[in-house]
Amino acid sequence: MKHRTFPLTVTAIALAVVCGVVLSSSDNAARAQSSHPVSVSLSADSVELAPAASAFSVAEPPPSIDAPLASVTARQDSAREVRQVIYLDASQNISSGVWSDGTTIWVADWDWRAGRDDARLYAYTLSTGARDTGKEFDLAVGNGSPAGVWSDGTTIWVADADDDRLYAYTLSTGAQDTDKEFDLAVGNGSPAGVWSDRTTIWVADADDDRLYAYELAGGARGTRVPGMEFDLAVGNGSPAGVWSDGTTIWVADFGHDRLYAYELSTGARDAGNEFDLGDRNNHATGVWSDGTTTIWVGDWLASRLFAYDLPESSGAALSGLAISPGVLSPAFASGHDAYNASVANSTTSVTVTPTVSASNATVTVDGGAVTSGSPHTVSGLSVGSNTITIVVTDQDGSTRSYMVTVTRAEFNLAFTDNDDPEGIWSDGTTIWVADGAAEKLFAYTLSTGARDIGKEFDLAVENSSPADVWSDRTTIWVADADDGRLYAYTLSTGARDAAKEFDLVADNYPTAIWSDGETIWVLNSENDRLYAYTLATGARVAAKEFDVDVNVVHGGPVSIWSDGMTIWMADSFDDKVFAYELDGGARVASEDFDLAAGNSFPVSIWSDDTTLWVADSFDDKVFAYDAGRRSAGHRQGVRPGCRQWLPGRRLVRRHDPLGGGLV
Numbered sequence: 001m002k003h004r005t006f007p008l009t010v011t012a013i014a015l016a017v018v019c020g021v022v023l024s025s026s027d028n029a030a031r032a033q034s035s036h037p038v039s040v041s042l043s044a045d046s047v048e049l050a051p052a053a054s055a056f057s058v059a060e061p062p063p064s065i066d067a068p069l070a071s072v073t074a075r076q077d078s079a080r081e082v083r084q085v086i087y088l089d090a091s092q093n094i095s096s097g098v099w100s101d102g103t104t105i106w107v108a109d110w111d112w113r114a115g116r117d118d119a120r121l122y123a124y125t126l127s128t129g130a131r132d133t134g135k136e137f138d139l140a141v142g143n144g145s146p147a148g149v150w151s152d153g154t155t156i157w158v159a160d161a162d163d164d165r166l167y168a169y170t171l172s173t174g175a176q177d178t179d180k181e182f183d184l185a186v187g188n189g190s191p192a193g194v195w196s197d198r199t200t201i202w203v204a205d206a207d208d209d210r211l212y213a214y215e216l217a218g219g220a221r222g223t224r225v226p227g228m229e230f231d232l233a234v235g236n237g238s239p240a241g242v243w244s245d246g247t248t249i250w251v252a253d254f255g256h257d258r259l260y261a262y263e264l265s266t267g268a269r270d271a272g273n274e275f276d277l278g279d280r281n282n283h284a285t286g287v288w289s290d291g292t293t294t295i296w297v298g299d300w301l302a303s304r305l306f307a308y309d310l311p312e313s314s315g316a317a318l319s320g321l322a323i324s325p326g327v328l329s330p331a332f333a334s335g336h337d338a339y340n341a342s343v344a345n346s347t348t349s350v351t352v353t354p355t356v357s358a359s360n361a362t363v364t365v366d367g368g369a370v371t372s373g374s375p376h377t378v379s380g381l382s383v384g385s386n387t388i389t390i391v392v393t394d395q396d397g398s399t400r401s402y403m404v405t406v407t408r409a410e411f412n413l414a415f416t417d418n419d420d421p422e423g424i425w426s427d428g429t430t431i432w433v434a435d436g437a438a439e440k441l442f443a444y445t446l447s448t449g450a451r452d453i454g455k456e457f458d459l460a461v462e463n464s465s466p467a468d469v470w471s472d473r474t475t476i477w478v479a480d481a482d483d484g485r486l487y488a489y490t491l492s493t494g495a496r497d498a499a500k501e502f503d504l505v506a507d508n509y510p511t512a513i514w515s516d517g518e519t520i521w522v523l524n525s526e527n528d529r530l531y532a533y534t535l536a537t538g539a540r541v542a543a544k545e546f547d548v549d550v551n552v553v554h555g556g557p558v559s560i561w562s563d564g565m566t567i568w569m570a571d572s573f574d575d576k577v578f579a580y581e582l583d584g585g586a587r588v589a590s591e592d593f594d595l596a597a598g599n600s601f602p603v604s605i606w607s608d609d610t611t612l613w614v615a616d617s618f619d620d621k622v623f624a625y626d627a628g629r630r631s632a633g634h635r636q637g638v639r640p641g642c643r644q645w646l647p648g649r650r651l652v653r654r655h656d657p658l659g660g661g662l663v
Contacts, residue, residue, distance in 0.1 A: 082278040084307040086129040097149035098286030102333035108146035137174025143167040148194035153338040159191040182222025188212040193242035204239040230267025236260040241287035246400035252284035273311040281306040291335020315358025315394040322353040346447035351375040423468030423604040434466040457494025468512040479510035502538025512559040546585025561605040570602035
């Protein structure tokens with residue numbers, strides 16, 4: 001263990017160090033009543049005691065600890081009033097870092113006794129102080145000396161004082177996430193408190209008396225950012241926990257029982273926002289605040305969390321945030337800057353209503369100015385995760401960011417006896433699914449996945465091997481893989497329309513079909529070729545045909561869809577969708593995409609130009625992907641499995657996009 005100096009009482013030294021025993025809550029009174037504070041230096045093989053520079057006194061007996069959460073009487077001195085106390089569980093050895101999502105507060109436990117390496121994150125309900133073991137987990141073996149902790153609500157980072165490393169865990173499960181971990185700089189060898197604005201993470205160093213800064217986001221994670229670092233004040237020589245509202249950063253001092261304050265952007269000291277801690281909070285560790293009224297400070301020996309009024313700092317904060325539809329998780333608290341919400345697949349937009357704390361502050365949503373307290377619509381939600389960024393700016397120029405991750409659900413059809421899906425097509429309201437085993441077209445409401453039996457019909461007896469379907473909204477054509485024929489039916493009634501049927505060329509055993517309303521392309525996976533026919537007559541149009549690049553599409557294409565310029569071919573071997581120019585068959589590799597992990601047997605694809613659906617014959621499921629186009633000619637970063645519109649691409653509608661495609 002590294003050599004550190006901490007102020008401890010004689011009672012604490014005798015019990016906790018010499019005897020190797022950790023104090024329980026019942027020892028609190030004896031610990032607090034000692035009037036002989038000393039300093040202790042701990043090393044691997046020695047304990048050094050010396051008189052402390054100054055003593056402390058206790059104005060009153062400690063409050064009852066029958067309940068985990070207690071109120072206390074104000075201290076009558078220069079220290080800020082302690083508003084509440086959470087008593088930690090007796091099994092918790094030494095509390096270090098703390099972090100909360102506004103509902104649960106996690107407290108790192110550091111068992112520093114020789115030979116022990118069983119550190120843990122304890123959890124307590126913030127409103128009651130009750131322990132919540134279901135949210136706790138043990139830390140990794142190497143993370144045996146946890147110091148500061150911080151989380152973005154999904155991942156929680158834990159600084160290790162001995163390993164000089166930031167460990168990472170999934171907050172909901174406790175699983176270690178080594179991809180998000182990194183070693184700290186050489187000088188940052190005694191990490192203490194940590195805090196992040198989600199882009200940069202600051203790590204206090206107890207030996208260097210400095211706040212180090214590192215990149216947290218993206219591929220540069222762990223890269224040091226010296227321009228955002230600064231040295232702490234002379235008196236702040238034992239930094240412990242840190243917390244910031246984005247403008248001011250508070251640093252608890254272990255030895256001086258004080259919260260120091262600094263301007264985050266410059267490192268300039270902000271003495272007006274500092275205060276001394278309560279008389280029992282004299283070994284300060286972790287710090288966390290709700291950003292509005294309360295700041296919590298842990299204590300290394302007292303086995304408690306102390307709550308104080310939060311000093312007023314910046315007006316760059318929200319006092320309220322609402323979303324509709326959906327529910328924010330966790331519930332809004334000004335000091336918490338990351339939220340999640342879920343909406344149905346049919347939801348493509350939400351309204352967010354941000355309300356600023358200060359009347360002279362301004363607010364933006366995704367970069368656009370909005371009115372405080374008024375709903376603002378965010379449109380074009382993709383299937384999957386969508387991040388909404390809200391930035392509050394105070395009149396002094398200080399800012400604070402909040403993030404809401406809205407997850408739009410995938411559209412998954414609930415197949416019953418439709419367990420052999422082959423082809424899909426939709427008019428934008430209903431989606432029809434051809435079933436090879438049932439020899440039938442099933443129908444579902446596209447927005448909900450509810451089955452619509454009234455729109456279903458059986459296929460002709462000879463149409464027993466349906467491969468794919470396409471419709472102009474009046475007639476629906478069904479390719480038959482065994483017959484080598486395109487069958488036709490009236491979509492509204494299911495009546496066969498033999499006059500619109502035709503046989504394919506001898507070697508064209510169809511796998512998938514798509515049409516622009518004039519020409520119908522038929523994919524043959526046996527010879528890896530895309531055939532073309534005039535839809536009205538069945539005449540072959542060889543000039544519009546091309547061979548699939550077998551050097552790229554290794555397992556054979558099985559389904560197709562086009563926007564009239566590019567045609568996408570799903571491949572069941574590669575679990576990938578490949579792109580070609582419809583006119584000529586040139587590869588467009590920039591618009592290829594991988595399918596989701598479970599979408600390994602794609603049999604048909606269809607899109608409404610916003611969402612792209614891929615039917616899977618193994619999962620009996622239709623997967624949904626964001627097609628990625630919000631406006632023509634604007635390239636979007638989209639979820640894996642989604643196409644992108646190329647810059648300058650102009651869309652001219654010759655047919656309804658739900659029926660005839662885009663050309």
